[in-house]
Amino acid sequence: MEREKIVAVANDFLINEFEVDGDEISNDANFKKTLGLDSLDYIDLVVVIESNFGVKLGEADFKNIVTFDDFYTVIENKITEKSL
Template sequence: MERGKIVAIVDDFLVNEFEVDGDEISNDAHFKKTLGLDSLDYIDLVVVIESNFGVKLGEADFKEIITFEDFYSTIESKIAEKNA
């Protein structure tokens, strides 16, 4: 899946399902501060990612995510691993 499509899908579900202001989402924005998610929200986020992309993110993955760029890259890497 190409990067632009991943970004579009992710941004869409963050805005529509997690009620994030789309103007706050940018590649270099701080992921956790922008989203302000609690532990239950992270579970919901994992479920949404799995249903949209067929990949699962774990706790270790989220520890490495600082910016939205990191988030997109993590999903892209997981998809590539799955398809390898």
């Protein structure tokens, strides 16, 4: 899957399912601060990512996510790993 498609799909579910203001989403914006998710929201996020991309993110994956660009990269890398 191309990165542009990953970004579009991810932003769509972040805006529609997690009620994130689309204007606050940018590659260098702080992911956790912008989303303001609690632990249950992260579980929902894992489920939504899996249903949209067919990959599962774990706790270790989220520890490395600081910006939205990091978030997209983690998803992109998981998709690439899965296809190998």
